Amino acid sequence: MPLPTPDDVRARLRALDEFDRKVTGGLVALCMTMPEKVRDREWMAERFVHVATVAHGFDAETGPATDADVERMRAYATTHVEAVLAATLLLFVRTAADLQQRGGPFSLSEAQQIVASYLG
Numbered sequence: 001m002p003l004p005t006p007d008d009v010r011a012r013l014r015a016l017d018e019f020d021r022k023v024t025g026g027l028v029a030l031c032m033t034m035p036e037k038v039r040d041r042e043w044m045a046e047r048f049v050h051v052a053t054v055a056h057g058f059d060a061e062t063g064p065a066t067d068a069d070v071e072r073m074r075a076y077a078t079t080h081v082e083a084v085l086a087a088t089l090l091l092f093v094r095t096a097a098d099l100q101q102r103g104g105p106f107s108l109s110e111a112q113q114i115v116a117s118y119l120g
Contacts (some may be wrong), residue, residue, distance in 0.1 A: 003097055012091075020076070091119075095115055
């Protein structure tokens with residue numbers, strides 16, 4: 001697979017709604033902290049569910065999820081996982097390429113700035 005161009009990444013991200021872009025940003029952040037896991041499809045799917053659940057506002061402080069909450073998450077995951085994971089991988093790879101092109105050592109902060117520029 002050829003390296004996605006910045007325009008490829010922007011087009012893919014534009015096709016997502018605001019919530020999907022939020023989940024994508026969260027997934028890319030996790031991928032940056034554990035890049036060795038990016039090729040692990042099961043890990044990525046689990047992280048997708050986790051990030052989407054938190055982004056939907058469910059966490060330990062809100063109490064147990066209702067049946068309706070679970071169904072809403074299941075429906076979201078079923079209809080959005082493929083597009084969000086594809087966008088996440090494109091953005092992750094493009095960010096790494098952008099960092100490489102800069103040369104020298106780089107920081108997580110610099111990577112986050114690049115990600116934000118694409119998601120903006």
